[in-house]
Amino acid sequence: MVRMAEIPEPSRVHIAALPCHDYETKPWVKGPPIKERRVAIISTAGLQRRDDRPYAFDANDYRIIPGSTSPGDIVMSHISSNFDRSGFQQDYNIAFPLDRLREMAADGEIASVAEYHYSFMGSTHPDDMEPTARHLAGLLKSDNVDAVVLIPV
Amino acid sequence: MGGLGHFLEDEGLPTVQISLVREHTEQIQPPRALWVPFILGRPLGVPGDPEFQKRVLRAALNLLEAPSGPILEDYPEEAPEADESEADGWVCPVSFAVAKDESLGGALGREIQQYRTWFDLGRQKRGRTMFGVAELEIEALGDFLVAYADGGDPDKPDPDLPLARILRSAADDLKTFYYEAATAQPGSPSPDDLANWFWTMTVGGDVTVKIWNRARASEDPEIKRLQGLIMPGEWREHFG
Numbered sequence: 001m002v003r004m005a006e007i008p009e010p011s012r013v014h015i016a017a018l019p020c021h022d023y024e025t026k027p028w029v030k031g032p033p034i035k036e037r038r039v040a041i042i043s044t045a046g047l048q049r050r051d052d053r054p055y056a057f058d059a060n061d062y063r064i065i066p067g068s069t070s071p072g073d074i075v076m077s078h079i080s081s082n083f084d085r086s087g088f089q090q091d092y093n094i095a096f097p098l099d100r101l102r103e104m105a106a107d108g109e110i111a112s113v114a115e116y117h118y119s120f121m122g123s124t125h126p127d128d129m130e131p132t133a134r135h136l137a138g139l140l141k142s143d144n145v146d147a148v149v150l151i152p153v
Numbered sequence: 154m155g156g157l158g159h160f161l162e163d164e165g166l167p168t169v170q171i172s173l174v175r176e177h178t179e180q181i182q183p184p185r186a187l188w189v190p191f192i193l194g195r196p197l198g199v200p201g202d203p204e205f206q207k208r209v210l211r212a213a214l215n216l217l218e219a220p221s222g223p224i225l226e227d228y229p230e231e232a233p234e235a236d237e238s239e240a241d242g243w244v245c246p247v248s249f250a251v252a253k254d255e256s257l258g259g260a261l262g263r264e265i266q267q268y269r270t271w272f273d274l275g276r277q278k279r280g281r282t283m284f285g286v287a288e289l290e291i292e293a294l295g296d297f298l299v300a301y302a303d304g305g306d307p308d309k310p311d312p313d314l315p316l317a318r319i320l321r322s323a324a325d326d327l328k329t330f331y332y333e334a335a336t337a338q339p340g341s342p343s344p345d346d347l348a349n350w351f352w353t354m355t356v357g358g359d360v361t362v363k364i365w366n367r368a369r370a371s372e373d374p375e376i377k378r379l380q381g382l383i384m385p386g387e388w389r390e391h392f393g
Binding site (some may be wrong): 003004007008009010011014015016018020021022023025026027028029030031032033036037039042043044048050054056070071073074075076077080081082083084085086087088089090091092093094095097099100101102103109110116117120122126127129130133134135136137140145147148149150151152153 | 154155156159167169172173174177180181182184192193198200201203204206210211214221222266282314317318321322326328331333336378382383384385386393
C-alpha cells in the first residue's frame with residue numbers, strides 16, 4: 001500500500017533525509033537449510049516487557065523479550081508517533097511474529113525458535129547501535145541462533 | 154535496521170531483514186532484505202491474518218538460502234486496502250464536545266467512562282492490551298494529562314523518569330485507550346479512520362493537542378522535543 005511517495009508529509013521528507021550509512025564491506029555468512037535453523041527476531045519497534053523501562057528519547061540500548069513472555073506483557077514505548085500502532089494493538093505478530101515462528105517450527109519449516117528475542121528503538125542512528133549490535137551477536141550465538149530476522153516498524 | 158544486519162553478519166550471524174523503506178535499504182545494502190509494500194507499523198502486512206503473515210515471513214527466510222548477496226527482493230503481494238475493505242461497517246464512536254460550563258477534565262472523564270466498557274471488552278477479546286506503559290490507571294492518567302494541558306505542574310508519577318518521557322508515555326497510553334476501545338466496536342476502521350476520529354472528534358485528542366501546544370511554546374529543550382513526538386507529522390501540519 002505505502003511506498004515512499006505515499007508516506008504523508010512531513011514524515012516523508014524526514015524519512016527521506018535520514019542518514020544512511022554506506023558500508024564498505026559486504027559481509028555474507030552461509031548456513032544450513034532453513035529447516036535446520038534456530039531463528040531469533042530483532043525488532044526496532046521499541047518493544048519492551050511491561051515491567052521493563054521505557055526507552056529514553058535517544059536510546060541505543062535494547063530490551064530482551066524472552067520467548068516465554070506472555071503476549072499481554074509485550075508493549076511498545078517507541079517515542080515516534082509516525083507509524084501505525086493500531087495493527088500491533090490488534091495483533092502483535094504484525095511486527096513481532098513470534099507465534100508465526102512457533103507454528104513454522106511445529107510444522108518443521110524451521111528447526112526451532114530462539115529462547116531470547118530483542119528490540120531496539122529504531123530511530124537511533126545506526127552508528128550508535130554498532131557496539132550494542134556486536135555485543136548482541138555473542139548473546140545470540142550463545143542461544144545457538146543461526147538465523148536472525150530483523151523487523152522494522 | 155540495515156546497519157544492524159551489517160554488524161551482526163560481520164560478527165558471523167546470518168541475517169535477513171524486512172524493509173519498509175526501499176530507498177534506505179538500497180543505500181545501506183544489508184546482506185539480505187525483503188522489501189514489503191505495507192504501511193509503516195505493519196511490516197508483516199495484515200493483523201489477524203496468520204497465513205498472510207506467514208507468507209511474508211517465509212519469503213524473508215527463503216532469502217537465507219540465496220547463493221550470494223547483497224540481495225534485495227520485492228515482496229509481490231499487497232495488503233488489502235485498509236481504507237476500503239477494513240472500514241466496512243465501522244461508525245465513528247459517539248464523541249462528546251466540551252460543554253461551555255464543563256472543565257476539560259470533566260469532559261475527558263465523561264468520555265473515558267463512556268469508552269471504558271469497549272476498552273475492557275477489547276482487552277478481553279484480544280487477551281492483551283498495549284495500554285499501561287505509563288503505569289497509571291486511566292483515570293489518574295487523564296487527571297495527569299489534563300493538569301499539564303491546563304498549564305499546571307502535576308507531580309511526576311515516577312520520580313526517576315524525566316517529565317517529557319512520562320508525558321510521552323501517558324499521551325500514548327491515552328491514544329491507545331481510545332484506539333483499543335474503538336476497534337473493539339463492530340466494524341474494522343482503517344488507521345486513517347482512527348486518526349481522523351481521535352484527533353478531530355474526541356476530548357482525548359483535544360487534551361493531546363493542548364499538551365502539544367504547551368510543548369511547542371516551552372523553553373525546556375526536552376519538553377520542546379515532545380512537539381515532534383506526541384503527534385504524527387501530518388496532524389502537526391493540520392494543527393500548526
